[in-house]
Amino acid sequence: MAHTVGIIGFGKMGQIRAAALEEDGRAKILKVFDNYLPEKPRFAVAASAQEIIDDPKITIVFVCATNEVNKPFTIAALKAGKHVFCEKPPAFTAEDVKEIMEVERESNRVLMYGFNxxxxxxxxxxxxxxxxxxxxxxxxxxxxxxxxxxxxxxxxxxxxxxxxxxxxxxxxxxxxxxxxxxxxxxxxxxxxxxxxxxxxxxxxxxxxxxxxxxxxxxxxxxxxxxxxxxxxxxxxxxxxxxxxxxxxxxxxxxxxxxxxxxxxxxxxxxxxxxxxxxxxxxxxxxxDTSWAREAEHFMDAVSLGMPVLYGNSNQALDVMSLIxxxxxxxxxxxxxxxxxxxxxxxx
The missing domain is CATH 3.30.360.10 (Dihydrodipicolinate Reductase; domain 2)
Structure with missing residues (x-):
């Protein structure tokens, strides 16, 4: 199955993730969204983050925006049936992460966090x-x-x-x-x-x-x-x-x-x-091959059904509990x- 990607937040991190995904070659970037695009991107620009989440042609959502939207966008994308890669922090508290994990279990989709x-x-x-x-x-x-x-x-x-x-x-x-x-x-x-x-x-x-x-x-x-x-x-x-x-x-x-x-x-x-x-x-x-390795690890989970060993939600919960x-x-x-x-x- 060919996977398609929407990236929410196309500043420095969004662009780094896009480059790593293109290097991996197993997913095509369809749309990006950012309130302040640094320059005209090579990809179609969505009118909102919700447009990316709702787009039935998009199978993977990358959340590379500001911290306060990590939890709500991750939950919304999982509920929409998307695989999700989200930057750190996963949320603001461990209780927030537990809420996300409940949705993750129900969605049966891959969720990985950017502990690069x-x-x-x-x-x-x-x-x-x-x-x-x-x-x-x-x-x-x-x-x-x-x-x-x-x-x-x-x-x-x-x-x-x-x-x-x-x-x-x-x-x-x-x-x-x-x-x-x-x-x-x-x-x-x-x-x-x-x-x-x-x-x-x-x-x-x-x-x-x-x-x-x-x-x-x-x-x-x-x-x-x-x-x-x-x-x-x-x-x-x-x-x-x-x-x-x-x-x-x-x-x-x-x-x-x-x-x-x-x-x-x-x-x-x-x-x-x-x-x-x-x-x-x-x-x-x-x-620095970390970005490429991370993209490969995520796409292995999405495309091959391999487990997320680095950056899974249990690890996100552990680190947020410590914080x-x-x-x-x-x-x-x-x-x-x-x-x-x-x-x-x-x-």
Missing amino acids: HRHHGGVLKMKQVIDSGAYGRVLWMRGRYGKSVDSDYLKTWRSDRERAGGGILLDQGIHMLDLFLHITGAPFDDVHAFVSSRYWKIPGIEDNVFAIMRNRQSGVEVSFHSTMTQWRHLFSLEVFLERGYLVLNGLKTSSGTYGVEELTIAKNRATAPASSFDTEERMVFNV DRIYSNDHHLSESLHENLQVVGRN
Whole structure:
């Protein structure tokens, strides 16, 4: 069966997805819609998102728009009998994702979310090494993901709580949290976090998140920082195991702002102080094939009936549940701190 695609949101992400689909070659793009088309596209332009959802000739809908429409457009497209690919975040809360999953089950259609970082070459190699067991079990992980923004950021929809749903955590940190869950294969039982907006001071839009997490059964502990006050783009994921370590620094992107995507792998050197780095193996991923891999994975599910292993709704629920806990954990911590300060003041 020849599949046809409608893309809702044809900015940067919509165009990236279109190019990847054309490279895959198993689906034809029929229509696109965006309120602000950057230039006249090569495809027919729909008058509205609803036109794409309602079009009986379209079998697949890509939702590449602003965050607040991800949930309603996904639900509407599934109810219309379409397969759906949706960018992250899947929604604003875990309860929202559960509502989507109910419709997904009834629709019997493919639903996949754009957790693109799972498809990066460096991440794929990390997961392969970890799953091999050659380096033993994971002991701990540390992830930092940040970028620099300027005052122009305040003029975009990302600074509007109603449209964005949150700040840097939903915008970027969600990818790192998804990778933690991807590597451990299990949720975190203990979560402690600080969520703040002390520099940009946009209501409801956090500019920093610090969190520590632990899975009690495995003992894996995680340190996490998501920020937009770092003044430089940075991605760093470190995984330390019983018999070695893996460190992924940088991500290969079209803009090049995250630098070189370099994975360092080394065996544990038991002789103290183990300060020699001459046994490290370094792998550099010079080409970003993540978008093509992601499109292939989605089309395999649609055309061949293969399962969605990366970016399925269960994984979306897991990461949104963790995000809910990070937001609520900081809220409760702040309340407790405020109460303690009042007690001290009375004394």
